[in-house]
Amino acid sequence: MNQTDIHNNVEIYQTNYRGEKPYVCEECGKGFSKKNRFQCHLRTHTGEKPYMCKQCGKAFNTKHHCQVHARIHTGEKPYICKQCGRAFSRNTHCRSHERTHSGEKPYVCEQCGKAFTTHRYYKIHERLHTGEKPYACKQCGKAFNTYRDCEVHERTHSGEKPYICTQCGKAFNTYHDYKVHQRIHTGEKPYVCKECGKAFSKNSRNTQCQSHEKTHTWEKPYVCKQCGK
Template sequence: MPHICGECGKVFHASSYLRRHLRTHSGERPCICKECGKAFLNSSYLRKHLTIHTGDKPYECKECGKAYRRYNLLHDHLKTHTVEKPFECDACGKSFQYFSYLTKHIRIHTGTKPYKCKYCGKDFTTSSSRTEHIRTHTGERPYECTECEKTFTSSSNLIHHVKIHTREKPFVENAGRPTADFTY
C-alpha cells in the first residue's frame, strides 16, 4: 500500500519513509549531536556525522592498512586490490580493467572529443560528460538530496553537497596544500 505525502504528493512504499520525509516539510530534526549541536533528520545521519568528531575509521583494508569511516568506502577501495587491469596505456603506463576504459583514457593524450552537444556544439571526451552538460540546457536535475531535497545535474555534485549536511571536510592540509581525503 503506497504512502503519500499530503504536502508534495511524493509516494513512499513504507510509512517510516513517509514519516522521515515529512520532517523535510516541518523542519523537524530530532537527532542532535551532543558534540556540536547539529541536528539531523534521523539517527543514521547522526551516526555518520559522529565519526567526524571521533576521527574513528573502523573499516581497515587488510591489504594496505588504509582505513575508512564507512564500510561502503572500504568496499570500493578493496576493488583496487583485486581487479585485474590487463590494458595498459602506452603513453603513461596506467592500466585499466576494461579495454573501453583504456580507450576513454587515451583521449586525454590525443585530445579527441567525439561527443558533441546538439544545443551549443561544444565537444566532450565522454558521452556521460556530454549528457551532464546537456542538462544545463534542458534544466534536468535528476539527483536529489534526501536531507533537503535540493537537486543536482550530476551524482558527483550531489555527493559533494551531502558533505555540507554531515559537515565532513573532504580536504585535509598536507604541507600547506589541501589534498583529497575521500573516494568516490
C-alpha cells in the same frame, strides 16, 4: 547470451576481482581494468572528442560527459539532497553538497593533513606538494595544475568571453569576474569589514574589503626597494 558472451563476462569479473589492470597507456603508464575506460583515457592524450552536444556544438571525449552537459540545456536535475531538497545535474555534485550538511571530509592529504569533501579537490591540492602541472596551454606552453585554470588562460589568446551580462551586455572570460560584475547591477555587497561594518562587493587580494581593513591596522605590506618607504 551465448557462450562467448558468458566467457567474456567471467573474464571481466575475474579481472576486477583480482584488481588486475591489463590495459596500460603507453603515453603515461596509467593502467585500467576495463577496455572502455582505457579507450576514454587515450582521448585525453589524442584530444579526440567524438561526442558533440546537439544544442551548442560543444564536444566531449565520453558519451557520459556529453549526456551530463546536455542537462545544462534541458534544466534536468535528477539528484536531490536528502537534507535540504536542493537539486543537482550530477550525482557527484549532490554527494559533495550533502557533505556540507554532515561535515564529512573523507579525503585527507598525507603531506599536510588538510581534508577535503571531494576527491577532485584533494587531487588538485596534492599537486601543490608535488609541483605537478599536467595541463599545458596549446598556444604558449604555460602549464597549470587544473584544467579549469588552463582553459581560462587559453581565452587570453583566443579572446573568447563566454559569460555575458544580461543587464548591460558586457562580456567576461571567467565566471568569477562575471558574478562580481553582476553586483554592480544588484547592489550586493557580501564582504563586510570586521572593524567598522562597511560593506564591499569584492574581497580579492589588494581590492576593496581587504584593502580597506588595512586602514584600521595601518598595515603597509608594499615596501619600495629603492628607499624602503
